[in-house]
Amino acid sequence: MKLTATHKALALVFSFGLMAGCSSTGDTMGDDGSMGGTGGTSGQESGTTVFGGEDGSGVSSSEMTEQQRREAEARAERAQEQAMREVTTFYFDFDTAEIKPEARDVLVAHARFLQANPDQNVRIEGHADERGTKEYNLALGERRANAVQRFLIVNGAARGQTETVSYGEEKPAVLGSGESVWAQNRRVELIFQ
Template sequence: MKLTAAQKALALAFTLGLMAGCSSTGDTMGEEDGMTTSGGETSGQESGSTVYGGEDGSGISSSEMTEEQRREAEERAMEAQEQAMREITTFYFDFDTAEIKPEARDVLVAHARFLQANPGQDVRIEGHADERGTKEYNLALGERRANAVQRFLVVNGAARGQTETVSYGEEKPAVMGSSESAWSQNRRVELVFE
């Protein structure tokens, strides 16, 4: 099974969130229900659990978090996930098409939100094609791909003045070769933040 970069980033973000949610220091909160841990200490289900607790007892108890703290933690998690998605800057296309793949859309929305929040940030959108077809056709196809990504970013919040498109056609392949594997990696748009 071949995973796209967006799927890998989403899986990474999910895994990190799951690990953070499941992490525990083994500290206990009390003896309310008389349950004993493997180390012989007692812990109580009603008392909550301490996460990232140190020797001095400083940590965050899940039973002591306010709704505002939970909301802030969720916002930080969403920001971290968007940051991880923005690290993906290459988007692949099917043969002879400029249609953005569904798995790329969430990542492009994250880029559009970033551009909207940072009006001084500019991005160059570089369109590419594989070696099949004439040089002129591939330049036009690369341009259609770059324009499709530009339109998507603008519709989702980026300013048109922040974007610039350029087509390289088949001139800057990511991978050399004349196989479907090489061609699929050369049919792409790259975002270059300036």
């Protein structure tokens, strides 16, 4: 059988198409049906894109130098601290001036900001819910404000940058009665000046 040039070209195209369709990516199918790579490499080792737009202008981690990685980590840390500093209200449990554990990292971010910006001042306003006498609630609001002030100073803020004031029950965040309302009124607010 004699093959013409056209037949040879078609056979060649068909062969390449067949090979391309049957080629393997090296991924294996897991027991749960998910695709997984065979090498078990992490994203950094395999050169994944750290960020990128639709135009493919992302930065590959395999192309980043150690200095660029440190700079990117520092930028991410600054962005996280900036986001934490947007939280300026801290809540307290009933009849206590103890700072909650979930508020500590945010207060540390505020203290670092004050330390890095010595011309920045903050007024620390203590509040209480409506239960108790006015005098007791003023004292409780003051204890809460003083607790936050001490925490900020221990973590880097200067005493001269902070001022405390207690409003007791006089400036509720939410009007009404009941545990959900009272919980929102037991607070300290940071007012940056």
